[in-house]
Every structure is written in structure tokens, then in C-alpha cells.
Amino acid sequence: MIELADLTKDYGDVRAVDHLTFTVRPGIVTGFLGPNGAGKSTTMRMMLGLDHPTSGTVRIDGRHYRRLQDPLKTVGALLDAKAMHGGRSAFNHLLCLAQSNGIPRARVREVLDTVGLTSVAGKRSKGFSLGMGQRLGIAGALLGDPQILMFDEPVNGLDPEGIHWIRNLMKNLAAQGRTVFVSSHLMSEMALTADHLVVIGQGRLLADTSMAGFIRENSRSFVRMRSPGHERLRDVLHGAGIDFVPRSDGALEVEGEDAEHLGELAARHRIVLHELSPQQASLEEAFMRLTAGAVEYHAHDDHQPPAAAAPGAAWGTDWRKSPRKKKGA
Amino acid sequence: MTTPQHPAPPQHAPQQAPQPPAGAPAYAHHAHQAQQAPGPQAGYWPGQAPGGGYVSPIPIRRATLADALLSEWTKIRSVRSTVWTLGVMVLLFVGIGLLVAVGFDSTGDSMQNGSPLFVGFFGLLLGILCVITLGVLTISSEYGTGLIRTTLTACPNRGRVLTAKAVVFFLLTFTIMLLCTVLVSMAAWTLLEDQSSVDPSADVWLRATVGVSLYTATLGLVALGVGTLLRHSAGAITVMLGVVLLPLVLAMFMATDALSDIRQAFFEYSIPNQLAAFYATSADPVSGPGGWTPLWIMAGVAAAVLGGAYASLVKRDA
Numbered sequence: 001m002i003e004l005a006d007l008t009k010d011y012g013d014v015r016a017v018d019h020l021t022f023t024v025r026p027g028i029v030t031g032f033l034g035p036n037g038a039g040k041s042t043t044m045r046m047m048l049g050l051d052h053p054t055s056g057t058v059r060i061d062g063r064h065y066r067r068l069q070d071p072l073k074t075v076g077a078l079l080d081a082k083a084m085h086g087g088r089s090a091f092n093h094l095l096c097l098a099q100s101n102g103i104p105r106a107r108v109r110e111v112l113d114t115v116g117l118t119s120v121a122g123k124r125s126k127g128f129s130l131g132m133g134q135r136l137g138i139a140g141a142l143l144g145d146p147q148i149l150m151f152d153e154p155v156n157g158l159d160p161e162g163i164h165w166i167r168n169l170m171k172n173l174a175a176q177g178r179t180v181f182v183s184s185h186l187m188s189e190m191a192l193t194a195d196h197l198v199v200i201g202q203g204r205l206l207a208d209t210s211m212a213g214f215i216r217e218n219s220r221s222f223v224r225m226r227s228p229g230h231e232r233l234r235d236v237l238h239g240a241g242i243d244f245v246p247r248s249d250g251a252l253e254v255e256g257e258d259a260e261h262l263g264e265l266a267a268r269h270r271i272v273l274h275e276l277s278p279q280q281a282s283l284e285e286a287f288m289r290l291t292a293g294a295v296e297y298h299a300h301d302d303h304q305p306p307a308a309a310a311p312g313a314a315w316g317t318d319w320r321k322s323p324r325k326k327k328g329a
Numbered sequence: 330m331t332t333p334q335h336p337a338p339p340q341h342a343p344q345q346a347p348q349p350p351a352g353a354p355a356y357a358h359h360a361h362q363a364q365q366a367p368g369p370q371a372g373y374w375p376g377q378a379p380g381g382g383y384v385s386p387i388p389i390r391r392a393t394l395a396d397a398l399l400s401e402w403t404k405i406r407s408v409r410s411t412v413w414t415l416g417v418m419v420l421l422f423v424g425i426g427l428l429v430a431v432g433f434d435s436t437g438d439s440m441q442n443g444s445p446l447f448v449g450f451f452g453l454l455l456g457i458l459c460v461i462t463l464g465v466l467t468i469s470s471e472y473g474t475g476l477i478r479t480t481l482t483a484c485p486n487r488g489r490v491l492t493a494k495a496v497v498f499f500l501l502t503f504t505i506m507l508l509c510t511v512l513v514s515m516a517a518w519t520l521l522e523d524q525s526s527v528d529p530s531a532d533v534w535l536r537a538t539v540g541v542s543l544y545t546a547t548l549g550l551v552a553l554g555v556g557t558l559l560r561h562s563a564g565a566i567t568v569m570l571g572v573v574l575l576p577l578v579l580a581m582f583m584a585t586d587a588l589s590d591i592r593q594a595f596f597e598y599s600i601p602n603q604l605a606a607f608y609a610t611s612a613d614p615v616s617g618p619g620g621w622t623p624l625w626i627m628a629g630v631a632a633a634v635l636g637g638a639y640a641s642l643v644k645r646d647a
Contacts, residue, residue, distance in 0.1 A: 097479065145386070
């Protein structure tokens with residue numbers, strides 16, 4: 001259980017985290033979502049006692065992180081991959097972490113096996129790929145077999161097999177009754193793993209809701225229709241009192257009617273349909289609508305409005321990094 | 330959630346297939362999701378979890394300074410920069426010391442009132458630069474790589490982290506310096522005994538070995554403190570080079586009589602002159618603080634810098 005109360009962090013005149021209050025509960029995966037520069041990493045660093053809040057508190061199972069007697073056995077955290085000395089071997093990196101908390105040496109072998117790095121345990125981490133670095137960071141988080149796990153952008157740099165693995169890992173950890181808190185700027189990724197969602201933008205809390213609730217409220221479902229008898233289809237829909245939205249490619253989008261009904265309607269009027277497909281607006285779009293006013297770094301493109309410039313899964317990935325993040329990076 | 334479930338078996342294909350697909354990265358083949366030691370049922374009592382959370386089979390005990398010391402020892406011995414800096418230091422100190430001793434021996438000149446042990450001084454001037462570098466790197470490399478955040482997450486007691494680093498670094502440097510100084514002093518004594526008129530007392534021997542080693546290791550602690558304050562390897566090393574060399578350089582440029590007092594102080598309290606004082610004998614004293622005084626001065630400086638480093642470490646964001 002992690003409790004944030006009125007957490008605020010200023011860097012000079014810039015407010016990175018703005019009166020955040022929410023609770024991360026055990027037994028589920030809680031997704032922590034926000035555009036780049038929203039304050040996710042800063043919040044996580046404050047949770048771990050690395051950065052001092054300007055005001056407000058974070059409590060881990062009722063205590064301040066610095067009061068924990070056995071931190072690695074209570075909280076395991078992956079902050080950034082490559083937060084390790086490149087000249088040290090994977091095994092020694094984990095060993096010095098384990099020793100600082102009195103964790104037995106055998107556990108190092110265990111977590112190396114868990115993340116699949118046993119074969120490169122003796123290699124210096126300098127030569128690791130980003131994905132391997134992530135795995136080593138995750139191994140460090142699992143070292144103390146903690147009740148609370150925090151992952152900052154864990155899928156960054158992982159291959160599809162690795163992404164699949166980390167999703168299952170997080171779900172399994174939560175199913176064991178642990179608290180799992182994972183940040184991401186990818187809504188699509190969160191939709192697959194998180195049970196609960198905390199969304200922030202420019203340091204402010206935008207949503208604190210269950211994933212199912214977020215999907216229910218934000219996913220617009222509609223039916224897409226395309227016909228060579230374009231004009232007739234419009235007339236028929238008008239005649240039946242059904243609203244539609246025409247699209248530039250000639251398709252019509254109908255909200256609030258099911259596909260069966262629309263298909264039968266077209267058939268009765270002998271209209272040939274080339275497409276009749278139920279659609280769901282992506283959660284990515286819903287997320288972008290939610291954070292539209294809170295995006296700090298808009299990509300500027302003379303020909304396209306910012307909102308349309310970042311489609312699909314690549315959302316935000318190619319944007320400039322936050323200068324505030326640089327401080328920590 | 331009163332009954333925590335045990336980890337489900339791995340779900341993805343590569344593990345179930347006897348042969349992993351060709352082209353997949355080798356390290357990924359061993360990915361297992363077995364989180365716990367065999368027989369987790371026996372490891373803990375599920376009902377004990379507060380709020381039905383997860384309870385680990387790993388025994389919980391309070392982490393101590395001893396754990397931090399062990400951890401820092403693993404850190405310092407598992408990177409090449411330690412081997413390089415200390416290796417170069419040994420090479421310079423012992424090598425130059427022996428060369429000077431042999432060279433002096435071959436000339437057969439009299440050292441008059443000088444102590445034969447003084448030959449260690451020449452290598453020492455270069456050796457301290459290596460110690461400074463290692464002292465700075467002990468902490469600044471953690472800031473450079475971002476490891477410091479992992480370290481402070483594992484040990485949120487920042488004072489304990491700094492203490493453990495200082496103790497491990499000090500003991501390692503002191504031990505190696507002691508071995509080197511004893512070796513060089515004994516070689517120098519063996520070779521040059523007949524060329525010197527002084528008979529080094531126990532105090533002269535102690536200062537040339539234990540004294541020099543303590544002073545060097547304490548100077549390294551100052552470097553560690555500066556590294557903590559500046560969090561930047563190159564910057565901190567540069568500052569330490571300034572501390573070592575600048576007083577002498579400034580003294581050279583203070584040629585006017587008006588500044589002669591300051592010039593004298595700069596010279597006497599400069600680190601090279603203080604190092605030379607450890608080799609002085611009563612028959613051949615240095616100007617300025619002698620005997621064991623330089624060590625107490627350096628210890629005071631180290632205490633002040635480490636105090637500042639501690640305050641900075643606790644106060645600033647990592």
C-alpha cells in the first residue's frame with residue numbers, strides 16, 4: 001500500500017508535481033500514466049525517498065520510505081535501466097545490492113534466473129542492450145522478494161518476447177497479493193496490464209479510476225459503413241432518423257446503433273455495402289483527449305494540428321525529453 | 330485477498346518448447362517465473378500478511394552498517410577503476426622509490442643528515458594523485474552512472490552509505506599504502522644505511538610508514554567528500570589537484586616582500602611540504618608543522634569536508 005497525500009514538488013519556479021493525492025492498493029496492477037514530463041518519474045523518486053517533496057507526504061505501508069528497516073524487502077523499484085555501474089558485472093551489481101540489505105547470495109542467482117540473465121551474469125553490464133539492462137534492473141527490484149513493486153517504464157527497450165514476459169510477471173506479482181505500480185506513457189500498454197489507472201498531466205491528477213471504468217467511460221463505439229451507393233445510404237439513414245458522421249474516405253460512422261440493425265436496414269433498401277464494421281475508438285485517443293490540455297511538449301508541425309500528429313502506439317515516444325527529467329537522468 | 334496465490338507457471342511459448350526458436354536472444358531462453366524457492370507453502374504462514382498482502386519467505390532482519398560495509402567492499406573490488414588507480418599508485422610509489430634508492434646507492438654520495446627513508450617521497454607525490462582519483466570515483470562514479478539512486482533506494486540511510494564508503498575506502502587505501510611504504514622504507518634502509526649519518530628512531534620509521542599511509546588515506550577521504558559535494562568526477566578531481574598544487578604555485582608567484590608571510594604559510598602548509606615533513610628527522614627538520622601535526626591538520630580538513638558532504642547528501646535530491 002502506497003499513500004500519497006497532497007504531494008507537491010517544485011523545481012525553482014516550475015511545479016513538477018502538483019498536490020497529488022492517491023492510494024496504490026495491493027493485489028492489483030496500478031498503471032501510472034501521463035505524457036512525457038508529466039511528473040511520473042519525479043513522483044516515483046519521491047515515493048522512494050530520493051527526492052524531497054516541497055510539501056505533502058508519501059507513506060509506504062504507513063511509514064516514510066526512510067524509516068523502512070529493510071527497504072529492499074519492502075519495496076523493489078526499477079527506476080531507470082542503466083542505473084548501474086557499467087564496469088561491474090551483472091552478478092556483482094546484484095550482489096552489492098543484496099548485501100546492503102542482508103539478502104542471501106543464493107537469491108542473486110535466483111533472480112538472475114528469473115529474468116533470464118544467468119548466462120551473462122559474469123559479463124560487465126556496459127555491454128548490455130537496453131532490454132538486458134531493463135531485465136537486470138527488474139532483477140534488482142525482485143531481489144528482496146518485496147510486497148511492493150514499482151516499475152518506471154519497464155517495457156522500454158524490451159523485445160516483444162520481453163514485453164510479453166514483463167506483462168505476465170506484473171500480473172503474477174499482483175495476483176500473489178503484492179502492490180504493483182507501473183508507469184508508462186503508452187495507454188495501449190496499460191490497457192493490457194493495469195487493473196487500476198492513475199493519470200496525471202503537468203503534475204496534476206487527471207483521473208484515478210479502475211481500468212474497466214475508464215474503458216467504459218472513454219471508449220466510443222460506433223459502426224463504420226461504406227457503400228458504392230453513397231448518396232442513397234445517406235438518404236436511407238436520414239429517413240430512418242439515424243445520425244451519422246461522414247468521413248473523408250467516404251465512409252459513414254454511426255453511433256448508438258448496432259451493426260445487425262444497420263445491415264438489415266441497408267438490405268431492405270437493396271444497398272450494396274462494402275463495409276459494415278463495429279469499431280471502438282482507441283483508448284489512446286481517450287487518453288489524449290484527457291491530457292490534451294496538460295501536454296507540456298507539443299510536437300509542432302505546420303501542416304497538422306498537434307493532436308493529430310501522434311497516432312497510435314508511437315504516441316509521445318519521439319518527443320523531446322523533459323529538461324526536468326534530465327536532472328534525474 | 331486472504332489466500333495469496335503462488336506464482337503461476339510460465340505462460341509463454343519459448344519455455345514450453347524444448348527447442349527455443351532460432352534467432353531469439355540467448356539470454357532470454359532461461360527466463361523463468363519461478364519466484365520462490367521450492368515449497369513456498371512451508372516458507373510462511375499466509376494468514377500473517379497484514380491486509381492480506383504478500384509475505385516473502387526471505388527472512389526479514391534490520392539492515393545494519395555491517396551490511397553496508399560488505400556491500401561497499403563488493404562495489405569497490407568489483408570495478409576496474411579500483412585496480413587501475415591502486416595498481417598505478419603501487420607501481421609509481423614503489424617503482425620510483427626503489428629507483429631513487431638504487432640510484433643514490435650507486436653514486437655513493439653522503440646523505441649527510443637526511444633520512445634514507447626520504448626516497449619514498451618522490452613516488453609519493455605521484456601516488457597521492459591516484460589515491461585522490463580513487464577517492465573521488467568511489468562516489469562520483471555512482472552519480473555519473475545513476476547507480477546512486479539504486480544505492481540510496483537499497484539503503485535510504487544516507488549517512489550510513491557515506492560512512493560505509495569512507496570506511497571501506499580508507500581501510501583499503503591505508504592497507505595498500507602501508508605495505509608499499511614498509512617495502513620502500515626497508516629497501517631504502519638496506520641500500521642507503523651506510524650513506525647516511527642519521528640513525529632513524531622508531532618515530533622516524535613510524536612516520537615514514539604508518540604516518541604517510543594515514544595521511545594519504547585521509548587525503549583520499551577529503552577527495553571522497555569533494556566527490557560527494559560536486560557529484561562530478563572530472564570536476565572533483567580537478568578541485569583536488571588544485572588543493573594539492575595551487576598553494577605551491579601561488580607561493581612561487583608571491584615574490585614581493587609584502588606577501589612574504591602569506592607566501593611562507595602557503596609553502597609550509599602545502600600538501601607536498603606536509604608530506605615531506607613525515608620524512609624529516611630531528612637533525613634535518615622542515616619548516617612549518619612537523620612531527621605528526623600534518624596528520625592532525627589533514628584529519629581536521631577531512632572531518633570538515635565529510636561533514637559538509639554528509640549535510641549535502643542528506644539535504645539534496647539524489
